[in-house]
Amino acid sequence: MATQDNLFIYTETIKNRLKRIEGQVRGLIKMVDENRECEDILVQISSAKSALHKTGQAILEGHLQNCVLSGVQSGNGEEIMKKLSSAIEQFSRMV
DSSP states (O other): OOOHHHHHHHHHHHHHHHHHHHHHHHHHHHHHHTTOOHHHHHHHHHHHHHHHHHHHHHHHHHIIIIIIHHHHHTTOHHHHHHHHHHHHHHHHTOO
């Protein structure tokens, strides 16, 4: 079960990751504005995509360790498993 301190740290970690990704995307816009080489832009797009995927993995892991565990322990296992299945399906659609 997550403590408030752990939840705060988790939330801040996710926010920091997303802020870094936001900076990457701003950098991509600047690269396009500066007419940088397509290959360079594509490398940076791949990097941003990878960062988003890793952030999604971290969110899914946090969901398992906190929400799913709490739900199962409180006796809502069936409902929680349906929600987990939906979350995994959404995450797996990221290409």
